[in-house]
Amino acid sequence: MLFNSLSFALFLPLVFLLYWFVFNKSLKWQNVLIVVASYVFYGWWDYRFLALIVFSTLVDFVVGKQLETTTTITRRKLLLGVSLVCNLGLLGFFKYYNFFVDTWMEAWHMFGISMERSTLQIILPIGISFYTFQTLSYTIDVYRKKVGASHDFISFAAYVSFFPQLVAGPIERANQFLPQFKVKRRFDTDFALGGFYLIVWGLFKKMVVADNCAFFVNQIFDHSENFNSMTLFLGAALFGFQIYGDFSGYSDIAIGVARLFGFRLMTNFKFPYFSRDIPEFWRRWHISLSTWFRDYLYIPMGGSRGTFYQTIRNVLVVFLVSGFWHGANWTFVAWGGLHALFFLPLFIVKKNRKHISSTRFSVNQIFKIIFTFCLVTLAWVFFRAGTINLAFEYLMHIFNFSGLSLAFFVKTPKTILFSLIILFSSMVLMLFEFFAVQKNEKEVVLSSKQAFFVGLVILFMGVFKNPETFIYFQF
């Protein structure tokens, strides 16, 4: 079920009313409702893959309980191994099987040996990377004794499958999120209203900014050989806005919906395009994933406690794995690698934490923001292109400076209209974010009047016909 669909517009009020008016007397029944609603929400897409969520939930629930009562180190490691193998095994099979087979065959092909193709027609279950990481964080934290095991299967199942963030995050941590299922929720009008307005803001980002950008982005990336340098650069920049509007819009809606049910989810995006350098960008972009990798990969590998070269290796590994997490394609690995290259110079000279809380922008810092945006934009080319070769060709076309004409964007009345809508909506987006950054807020907080304006913008500028599916569903 898509957040920007009619079915969700009917589903959400129904679950909301049942939650607060029918099951409000019992915490347990509210959690049961969350599990049922979440399974309906997920099963709406493909009910067969519900079995994977149920399996993952069962494995981690049992492993968690066993870990709590087991003191033998070997047995504890074995239990953790079971969880890792089950969860990463499913993820590996559904997401990476064909990729590994193809890569294996290509590697042999380089030596002149051809092998019979044995890839499978595998459908990637949506959200598998998100809920797998969420359940893994639980098992690892129980293993590390940072969080107690859950003894209530329903609340644990609700934690794993909580529908607002099930398919595209934010990836929640057990110590922050699981306890929320164990305490009685009280309806807080201001908190819920904030959630509602965040949903409106998220819909604006998705339906107006992202989906309108997709109109140009799809054409430019699908036929990049036909366009001049400026159009290609703008195509990549528009993809930057598309993916930001798409993914952060989803996160905003997820956080907003969770608030309607009395839950607090972590901030996932904190105005990343106002970053003044790449390290700052990574503190503002997909925060739930980057902190996940920090806590469960970078620090266990030694973090920055080892030698200089070990630290560099750890950073590099985190970026490459983070890229690979996004999809079974070398383009994502290259994207991660490129970000590592952008990140490391400041990291090496220990200036990666230079911009942490400053909210005033000088002219110099505005130039830094633009420069950082350009770097991020170039990296997006790898993220969006179908293959590494296409990405390189795209970048080569940008840098052969073949022309500065913007004729493509004003070719027909339709393209002019799209250009104007994108220009207007991007300005609205950046203006609202600019003021939020100035006030040092972690999200855009709309007033009633602003929400009214944004609501009308959605209705008259949003893409309703043939909307793009959320990009991060594929991850």
Place this chain on the structure above:
Amino acid sequence: MKAFLKHIGWFLVLVIGCATLLSEGSLFFLRHSSFYKPSFVVNALKQKDFDYVVLGSSIGLTTLNTTVIDNASGLEGVNLSMDDTGIGTQCLMLEHFLAQGKRTKYCVLSASVADLNTKHPGLSVNNYRFLPYIRTGYVSSHFEEFKDDGVNIILLSKYFSFVGVSFYNLELFYPSVLSAFRPNMHNRFDATGNYYYPLKDSKEHVPLQFSNFPIRLQNPYLERLKLLCEKNNITLVVYIPPMKGKNVVFLNDNYKVINHSAILDDAYFFYDRTHVNLAGNTQASLKFAEDLKLLTQGLP
């Protein structure tokens, strides 16, 4: 909770109320414009009686040029074709034309071969162009017959205009703003409803080889169009436009047909696989004018 529901309620009422006002304004300006064919028929077409009208999809729009036909035949016609529409919508267009008190002796249907051949026609892509008239009886009852999900957007617009105008915001809202300032502007058609594709850069002459392409005229809307024509003393003529390398042959013969599928034997006349260009448009229109003239004179 009460305060929350009250707040959300007011918010939705205000947004929907304002959106409804904007949408009603939008539909009003479209109704009083000539931007799309349905309002062009109402506002720009002053003439009451015609010898013929051309109904069709993009094929009808770009193949038969009524100015060329009128000059060659001495008849008077208008092109009511709309791109991306099926015979169902074309039938509605004739109904709409007649509802304005206009008359025609001949109705030339120039639909796509696939559409003529289909037994299960679906909803047309460009039906939203009738949205300004959705509260008119014959328009709403036309859409009520469809079972497709997409029709709900159009039908709901009868009561909540913002549903359709928001859904088709690019196609309705912005053209309506344009129409408010330039009510006589047309959306890619001239004063008599014609449009043609330009000649491409390549002007090479490539002779075409023809293969037979059998079809059956079985679209259920054909029968409805025939009945509507009979009721209004109109002669229905099914026109098969020139096709690139295909000679259409019929597996049934229950309609009066002008088959010009194989009259253009050179790729030079074609814009793409299914549409002719300006040169093809002129040739096809001249040939059609000859046949139509014969038809009006009662010759076979």
